[in-house]
Amino acid sequence: xxxxxxxxxxxxxxxQKVWDExxxxxxxxxxxxxxxxxxxxxxxxxxxxxMGHVRNYTIGDIMARYRRMKGYNVFHPxxxxxFGLPAENAAxxxxxxxxxxxxxxxxxxxxxxxxxGFSYDWTREVATYKPEYYKWNQWxxxxxxxxxxxxxxxxxxxxxxxxxxxxxxEQAENGVCWRCDSxxxxxxxxxxxxxxxxxxxxxLKGHDEIAATWPEQVITMQxxxxxxxxxxxxxxxxxxxxxxxxxxxxxDTIFGVTFMVIAPEHPLLEQIKDPGVRAxxxxxxxxxxxxxxxxxxxxxxxDTGIKVINPFNGEKVSLYVxxxxxxxxxxxxIMAVPAHDTRDFAFAKKxxxxxxxVIDNPDSPLKPENMTDAYTAGGVCVNSGEFSGxxxxxxxxKIALYAEKNGIGKKTVNYRLRDWGISRxxxxxxxxxxxxxxxxxxxxxxxxxxxxxxxxxxxxxxxxQSPLTRMPEFVNVKCPExxxxxxxxxxxxxxxxxxSWYYARYSSxxxxxxxxxxEVGYWMPVDQYIGGIEHAVMHLLYARFFSMVLNDLGLLxxxxxxxxxxxxxxxxxxxxxxxxxxGNVVDPDEIIKKYGADTVRLFMLFAAPPVKDLxxxxxxxxxxxxxxxxxxxxxxxxxxxxxxxxxxxxVKLDGELQKLRVDLHRSLKFVxxxxxxxxxxNTAIARMMELTNALYAVPxxxxxxxxxxxxxxxxxxxxxxxxxxxxxxxxxxxWAGFGKKSMLAEVSWxxxxxxxxxxxEIEIVxxxxxxxxxxxxxxxxxxxxxxxxxxxxNDKVVEAVSGKQIRKVIVVPGKLVNIVVG
RNA sequence: GCCCAGGUGGUGGAACUUGGUAGACACAAGGGACUUAAAAUCCCUUGAUCCCUGUGAUCGUGCGGGUUCAAUUCCCGCCCUGGGCACCA
Numbered sequence: 001x002x003x004x005x006x007x008x009x010x011x012x013x014x015x016q017k018v019w020d021e022x023x024x025x026x027x028x029x030x031x032x033x034x035x036x037x038x039x040x041x042x043x044x045x046x047x048x049x050x051m052g053h054v055r056n057y058t059i060g061d062i063m064a065r066y067r068r069m070k071g072y073n074v075f076h077p078x079x080x081x082x083f084g085l086p087a088e089n090a091a092x093x094x095x096x097x098x099x100x101x102x103x104x105x106x107x108x109x110x111x112x113x114x115x116x117g118f119s120y121d122w123t124r125e126v127a128t129y130k131p132e133y134y135k136w137n138q139w140x141x142x143x144x145x146x147x148x149x150x151x152x153x154x155x156x157x158x159x160x161x162x163x164x165x166x167x168x169x170e171q172a173e174n175g176v177c178w179r180c181d182s183x184x185x186x187x188x189x190x191x192x193x194x195x196x197x198x199x200x201x202x203x204l205k206g207h208d209e210i211a212a213t214w215p216e217q218v219i220t221m222q223x224x225x226x227x228x229x230x231x232x233x234x235x236x237x238x239x240x241x242x243x244x245x246x247x248x249x250x251x252d253t254i255f256g257v258t259f260m261v262i263a264p265e266h267p268l269l270e271q272i273k274d275p276g277v278r279a280x281x282x283x284x285x286x287x288x289x290x291x292x293x294x295x296x297x298x299x300x301x302x303d304t305g306i307k308v309i310n311p312f313n314g315e316k317v318s319l320y321v322x323x324x325x326x327x328x329x330x331x332x333x334i335m336a337v338p339a340h341d342t343r344d345f346a347f348a349k350k351x352x353x354x355x356x357x358v359i360d361n362p363d364s365p366l367k368p369e370n371m372t373d374a375y376t377a378g379g380v381c382v383n384s385g386e387f388s389g390x391x392x393x394x395x396x397x398k399i400a401l402y403a404e405k406n407g408i409g410k411k412t413v414n415y416r417l418r419d420w421g422i423s424r425x426x427x428x429x430x431x432x433x434x435x436x437x438x439x440x441x442x443x444x445x446x447x448x449x450x451x452x453x454x455x456x457x458x459x460x461x462x463x464x465q466s467p468l469t470r471m472p473e474f475v476n477v478k479c480p481e482x483x484x485x486x487x488x489x490x491x492x493x494x495x496x497x498x499x500s501w502y503y504a505r506y507s508s509x510x511x512x513x514x515x516x517x518x519e520v521g522y523w524m525p526v527d528q529y530i531g532g533i534e535h536a537v538m539h540l541l542y543a544r545f546f547s548m549v550l551n552d553l554g555l556l557x558x559x560x561x562x563x564x565x566x567x568x569x570x571x572x573x574x575x576x577x578x579x580x581x582x583g584n585v586v587d588p589d590e591i592i593k594k595y596g597a598d599t600v601r602l603f604m605l606f607a608a609p610p611v612k613d614l615x616x617x618x619x620x621x622x623x624x625x626x627x628x629x630x631x632x633x634x635x636x637x638x639x640x641x642x643x644x645x646x647x648x649x650x651v652k653l654d655g656e657l658q659k660l661r662v663d664l665h666r667s668l669k670f671v672x673x674x675x676x677x678x679x680x681x682n683t684a685i686a687r688m689m690e691l692t693n694a695l696y697a698v699p700x701x702x703x704x705x706x707x708x709x710x711x712x713x714x715x716x717x718x719x720x721x722x723x724x725x726x727x728x729x730x731x732x733x734x735w736a737g738f739g740k741k742s743m744l745a746e747v748s749w750x751x752x753x754x755x756x757x758x759x760x761e762i763e764i765v766x767x768x769x770x771x772x773x774x775x776x777x778x779x780x781x782x783x784x785x786x787x788x789x790x791x792x793x794n795d796k797v798v799e800a801v802s803g804k805q806i807r808k809v810i811v812v813p814g815k816l817v818n819i820v821v822g
Numbered sequence: 823g824c825c826c827a828g829g830u831g832g833u834g835g836a837a838c839u840u841g842g843u844a845g846a847c848a849c850a851a852g853g854g855a856c857u858u859a860a861a862a863u864c865c866c867u868u869g870a871u872c873c874c875u876g877u878g879a880u881c882g883u884g885c886g887g888g889u890u891c892a893a894u895u896c897c898c899g900c901c902c903u904g905g906g907c908a909c910c911a
Contacts, residue, residue, distance in 0.1 A: 041911095043911090044910090044911050046911090081911070084910075084911065085909085085910060085911085086910080086911085157909070158909075166909080167909080168909040168910065169908085169909055169910080170909080170910050171909085171910090172909090217826055217827060218826085220825080220826065221825060221826050221827095221905095221906075224824090224825050224826080225825075225906090225907085225908085227825095417908090418908070420908080421908080421909080423909095424909065425909090426909085494909070495909095495910090495911070496908095496909095496911085499911085532905090532911095533826090533827080533905060533906085534905060534906065534911085535906090535911085536826075536905080536906070537825090537826095537906060537907080537908085538906080538907090538908065538911095539911080569827095569828095569904095569905095570904085570905080572904095577904090606834090606835095606847085606848075607834060607835080607848090608834070608835070609835085611827095612828080612835090613828085613904075613905095614834085615833085615834055615835095617833080617834065617849070619833090619834095619848095619849050619850070620833090620834065620848075620849055622849080623847095623848050623849055624848085626848095627848085629862095629863095630863095633863090670838095673838080673839095674838085677838090677839095678838065678839095680838080682834090682835070682836085682847085682848095683835095683836070683837095683838085683846085683847080685847080685848090686835090686836075686846065686847035686848075687846095687847085688847095689847055689848075690846080690847070693847090696864085763843075764843085765842090765843045767842090767843085767891085767892075769891070769892085770842090770890095770891060770892040771892095772843060774877080775843070775877085795877095796877085807891085808891060809891090810842090810891055810892080812842050812892095815842055815843075816842060816843070816892095818842080818891055818892065819891090820891045820892095
């Protein structure tokens with residue numbers, strides 16, 4: 001190989017073409033080999049690939065390429081989460097139909113991804129906006145409808161009275177419409193829901209299966225989100241004798257109830273005529289959910305005049321309407337115990353409601369009039385009838401039993417998780433396959449009529465209304481049951497539905513069934529899923545839910561879709577997330593043009609470990625480029641020293657060459673560990689940089705010696721394949737340059753010899769009372785006794801110890817000796 | 823507010839497994855070599871403070887306590903920053 005410049009542009013183009021023409025990354029079922037499914041969260045085609053994508057997909061690509069070298073049959077697909085709000089916003093702004101805008105974006109972004117050299121099988125590509133994909137969204141919806149997992153109920157949405165349209169939360173920030181700045185109100189609409197709450201316990205149980213392989217924080221967040229709590233459903237009574245059930249996790253405080261609070265949406269309130277209360281209810285209903293549940297906003301309420309009777313002591317208390325009580329949680333009403341609940345305490349103080357102490361602090365008795373906050377800790381029950389004197393934790397169980405025995409309550413499990421509302425009053429999404437007939441009611445679209453195709457030729461008037469509602473050719477249909485004129489559902493599905501099962505569709509994206517059994521059976525589940533931490537709860541919970549539903553339908557073998565999860569941090573520049581509005585966006589294309597894809601990939605992996613946020617730095621990129629160039633130059637310069645099959649095995653090497661050889665094997669050991677187990681690529685790259693520095697440090701004459709050539713040949717054989725998952729193009733080029741016939745994509749991950757990873761000499765330290773007094777190079781085979789002896793004979797130690805009494809000597813093998821003196 | 827993370831030199835970060843030498847690797851900065859010059863490249867220095875300039879001393883991992891022979895690592899209490907909060911994806 002003659003000395004050539006590192007011409008990344010032609011190298012990258014060349015190898016991308018070779019991989020493409022040879023079909024190197026096509027994925028085929030092969031039952032004789034273990035499969036490995038690497039999946040990165042697919043992007044929303046917003047127009048351009050951004051650095052967050054580059055990072056996500058680089059991490060995925062290194063895993064895919066590494067596993068291929070380890071002999072796995074790797075599955076590595078890519079696709080497009082291509083329904084959603086931005087396409088409509090673009091349509092309104094530029095009068096471009098969402099279909100065209102999205103298609104063009106996909107085309108552009110695909111070209112960008114190809115330039116980065118990711119090892120995808122593009123024949124598996126899916127795009128959720130294509131009827132061939134969303135047909136199956138609709139099919140799953142019908143199955144869920146059959147099983148009672150999809151249902152309709154009234155729920156409120158953000159409504160702009162000025163634009164006469166529904167707003168997404170992000171369009172209604174601070175309670176103001178993003179387009180016209182008018183005050184956002186709430187509007188009640190009939191909407192479709194998925195009964196995810198039916199799967200709450202399954203979702204929790206599934207956590208055990210993935211506990212060891214998912215980040216702990218993600219599981220914790222999901223558990224808290226589901227919020228399973230066991231408690232008691234207590235039947236309070238209205239004066240009319242009507243039941244008034246509430247849910248509480250603190251039955252031990254039930255004798256301390258001094259008022260009750262009900263959600264503004266509660267049906268009981270329909271009978272209220274008082275204009276003040278009515279006005280209050282309307283005001284609450286118009287408040288957004290974020291505002292109502294946020295603790296920074298004031299908790300407000302009003303007395304309804306209704307009295308409620310406590311079944312335990314017969315006491316009559318007032319019923320308030322409160323903005324902080326949610327109809328969706330529990331029964332939509334709560335009992336309030338101001339003495340022992342912080343929120344109730346504040347509410348009671350505000351409205352002058354009395355409080356009653358029912359749990360006392362055994363160490364220092366409480367006086368209600370002196371309390372400045374609720375007493376929420378444990379203690380002894382007081383003022384609690386026959387339960388007085390019990391420890392409050394025992395009382396929880398005793399009171400629950402009493403309630404069950406006397407028919408005034410029942411032990412219940414309650415969840416914070418709410419059912420998943422999937423209706424969107426939007427155009428650019430998957431149509432919900434339902435028809436409304438005056439005679440037959442809600443009729444599912446028959447399977448044979450799927451897909452319900454979303455019209456792509458639409459007219460956006462710029463008023464943000466879904467164009468579907470004014471398309472008679474879409475809306476007007478015949479009832480599939482009675483043939484009468486009927487109306488098609490114009491709501492579309494939440495895009496989270498699309499992304500809840502795409503991972504399985506990749507296995508057979510063009511199949512005329514939802515999945516091809518052989519393909520899906522072989523490839524699923526995903527062995528490694530990679531994506532942003534921002535998806536920790538919603539997307540990942542919905543995807544797990546769908547996987548369980550599909551498993552119950554007999555379509556997937558596994559319940560958990562993602563065996564292992566890596567959540568990556570964000571890409572930051574100048575202290576904040578890269579975004580157009582902040583003007584700190586770096587376009588990957590520019591960097592590729594300047595330094596090449598290998599450099600961009602390397603920097604993405606080197607600048608931070610995957611789980612942490614990554615600070616973009618233009619200067620840092622140059623460092624990565626410099627490293628690649630250094631390796632390139634070294635290999636070019638010494639290429640004549642290489643001979644295939646030349647090996648230093650069994651040769652007694654001179655000290656410096658032996659050290660280099662040990663460096664090589666040690667690097668390989670650490671890089672293997674970092675890539676396979678730790679998924680910490682920044683330290684792996686640091687190891688390779690150290691190895692490169694070590695290569696440069698070897699004198700030329702030594703490297704050119706007989707033995708030097710042997711060591712260099714081994715370096716070529718191991719170092720270049722080791723670089724391959726990180727910088728595949730330049731690695732392939734170097735490899736081919738040494739006359740290699742097979743591509744690195746087909747080469748095995750190099751082996752290291754454990755014997756060659758041990759250094760002869762190590763440094764140990766001597767401490768006095770934990771402070772370092774001396775350091776010393778010793779043989780790595782030193783015994784503990786020898787270490788202690790050396791420490792005691794060390795001049796510094798002798799000086800420090802003289803005149804003092806040695807109380808203790810701690811020897812940590814291979815590390816240190818600590819002498820405690822007093 | 824609630825849930826979950828994070829905080830280490832001028833900067834990004836390292837210190838894994840099990841508490842055991844804080845600052846690997848890189849960037850920036852400074853100095854030198856090469857060059858008519860510049861770029862590129864190669865080499866050296868680089869946490870802070872102090873002095874008796876050494877194989878030196880002291881301090882130092884957001885802040886305040888604690889456990890331990892030993893704490894970036896474990897415990898308690900704060901402060902700050904970021905992610906999520908159910909219609910952005």
